[in-house]
Amino acid sequence: MTEDPRDELPLDVRDALAEHREPKPISLETKDRLYARIESSVVTTAPIGDGTRASTLSPSRIGRVAAFVLTFVAGAIVGIYLHAFFGAPEDPALISTPPSMPHVPDASVSDAFQLPIVVSDASVAAQSIAPTPSGHSHRDSDAHATADASLAQGRDTALAAERVAIEMARTALRRGDAAQAFDLLQQHQREFAQPLLREERDALFVLACASTQRDAEALARASRFHAEFPNSLLSSVVEHAVQSISSRERVPAPNSRQTSPDSPPTHDNL
Amino acid sequence: MTRDVRAEFRAIYESEVAYVCSWLARLGVAPGDVEDLAHDVFVTFYRRFDDYDRTRPVRPWICGILFRAASDYRRSARSRKETLTPEVELHAAPLSSDATLLAREEVSLVEKALNALPIEDRIVFGMHEIDGMSIPEIARALEINVNTLYSRVRVIRGEFLAAYRRFERKGGGA
Numbered sequence: 001m002t003e004d005p006r007d008e009l010p011l012d013v014r015d016a017l018a019e020h021r022e023p024k025p026i027s028l029e030t031k032d033r034l035y036a037r038i039e040s041s042v043v044t045t046a047p048i049g050d051g052t053r054a055s056t057l058s059p060s061r062i063g064r065v066a067a068f069v070l071t072f073v074a075g076a077i078v079g080i081y082l083h084a085f086f087g088a089p090e091d092p093a094l095i096s097t098p099p100s101m102p103h104v105p106d107a108s109v110s111d112a113f114q115l116p117i118v119v120s121d122a123s124v125a126a127q128s129i130a131p132t133p134s135g136h137s138h139r140d141s142d143a144h145a146t147a148d149a150s151l152a153q154g155r156d157t158a159l160a161a162e163r164v165a166i167e168m169a170r171t172a173l174r175r176g177d178a179a180q181a182f183d184l185l186q187q188h189q190r191e192f193a194q195p196l197l198r199e200e201r202d203a204l205f206v207l208a209c210a211s212t213q214r215d216a217e218a219l220a221r222a223s224r225f226h227a228e229f230p231n232s233l234l235s236s237v238v239e240h241a242v243q244s245i246s247s248r249e250r251v252p253a254p255n256s257r258q259t260s261p262d263s264p265p266t267h268d269n270l
Numbered sequence: 271m272t273r274d275v276r277a278e279f280r281a282i283y284e285s286e287v288a289y290v291c292s293w294l295a296r297l298g299v300a301p302g303d304v305e306d307l308a309h310d311v312f313v314t315f316y317r318r319f320d321d322y323d324r325t326r327p328v329r330p331w332i333c334g335i336l337f338r339a340a341s342d343y344r345r346s347a348r349s350r351k352e353t354l355t356p357e358v359e360l361h362a363a364p365l366s367s368d369a370t371l372l373a374r375e376e377v378s379l380v381e382k383a384l385n386a387l388p389i390e391d392r393i394v395f396g397m398h399e400i401d402g403m404s405i406p407e408i409a410r411a412l413e414i415n416v417n418t419l420y421s422r423v424r425v426i427r428g429e430f431l432a433a434y435r436r437f438e439r440k441g442g443g444a
Contacts, residue, residue, distance in 0.1 A: 008427060009399065013434055017400050020380045023292035030305070031287055037309050038283070042316045164317065168310055175306045179346040 041167045042160075066158070162188070162197045169204055178211030199225075203234040210241040218245055279319065282328055283312060289329065290336055296381075296396065297340040297389050307343055311336045330403055330411035337393045337412060344389065379437050386433035391426045398423055399430075 009017070169184035185205050188195065195201060202225050209218035222242045226235060290311055294304045314335050315322075322331055384392050394412070397403045405423065409416040 008424075009431065013431060014399075016380050016434075020400050021402075023288040026288050026291055031284070034287065034305055034308060034312075035280075035283055038312045038316070041309065041313050164313060168313065171306050171309060175303050177303075177343065177346050180342055183342075 041164055158192075159196050162192055162195055165191070166197050166200050166204065169201075169208070173204060173207055173211065176211075178208045182208040182212060199229050199232055199234060202228070203232070203238050206238045207241050210245050215245045215248075218242070275319070279316060282315075286328065286332055287312075290332060293333065293336055293393075293396070294340055296384060297337070297344075297392060298385075299340055299343055303343065307336075307339050311339050314339070327403075327407070329401060330397065330407045333393065333397055333401075333403075333408075334411035334413070337389075340389060379434055382437045383430050383434040387426065387429060391422075391429070394419065394423060395426045395430055399427070 165184065165188040169181045169188065172178070172181035172184060181204065185201055185208060188201055202221065206218050206221045206225060209215075209221060219242060222238050225232070225238050229235070232238075287308065290308050291304050294307050294311075295301065299307050311332070315332060318335075322328070384396065387395060394408060394414075397408045397411075398405065403411075405419050406416050408414070409419045412419075414422075
């Protein structure tokens, strides 16, 4: 079917629609303010177009980068150990490893294959089990340096992706769309199995639950939050949400904490 | 390359931000929430920038994103009246010469008739009849079967026209 039925509208109506074609302009101030918000949301490690563009934030791309980095690190570690234990050169002069170098337990090798999928954790784990560079050739050191750089970049990318997700949830919450915020937080929970911004997410969860009348869930989440993050800067925000529930229902909140009434926290504190 | 990307995104933002805000308002987003939704639309656009086909016009692509954002917004059905961020200042578009009064009335009639449509129909009708996009472009942007869309546009056009005439008989614009 290729017929274009646009001409069926009467001429006066088409003229009226044509008057509607130009979008209403917005002020320069609004435009600049909005762009600044967008830029701060999509860019954390570098401005737009400075080499770490936020297009790297798409979940599929993060997955590909994480898979590549993990494969590279696992391969490098396995190669290093295989080289150290089975492939040492016969000429002692070429062996840079001193004879007294302690053997790394086999468990460390198997641990390398149990690295979590999250890039940031992988980097920490890889660093914690990595042998000292002095025991290996320059090529191994270079490989480690490259792996470290890749991991650092992957970690930054993952963090940027999380920040975008959290920011969108926070924005939804701020405009009163708590249901949407809750959905976004659940999406974050699904996409980031071991998040770097879990504290922020869990605090937002409490606020979203409280705003959507899921009082029992909000209180339970608040209790967990206080238990897991006892020194969190967001505790007052969470507590404020708990108190709002308590005052609404006149039901004492479990694990309530006292906060200063002088400065009631808001969503913006997150 | 990277500078080009930045310049490209900025250029698209500059040229389309008013369009996005107008469409969000047209889809029933409260004035106080338009800026927040526009923020989400452009963040989503940025995140999907690699998927954007530069050989095609950008507006259908943006419409697809903003329609989903507006749908989610409306689905939540909790659009609070409280305004926490400054409203986007939509200035009245300058109108030409002696046709000003007539045009204002017609714009108002168009808005009323559009508001009489469900937003799924409103976006389709507006993209086609106001923005002049082709049916295949709209079908691609909104992920609708193109033949279904041809049929749907006919129905929507009839509904819009009926609403337009109804408001016209009642006395026209606001």
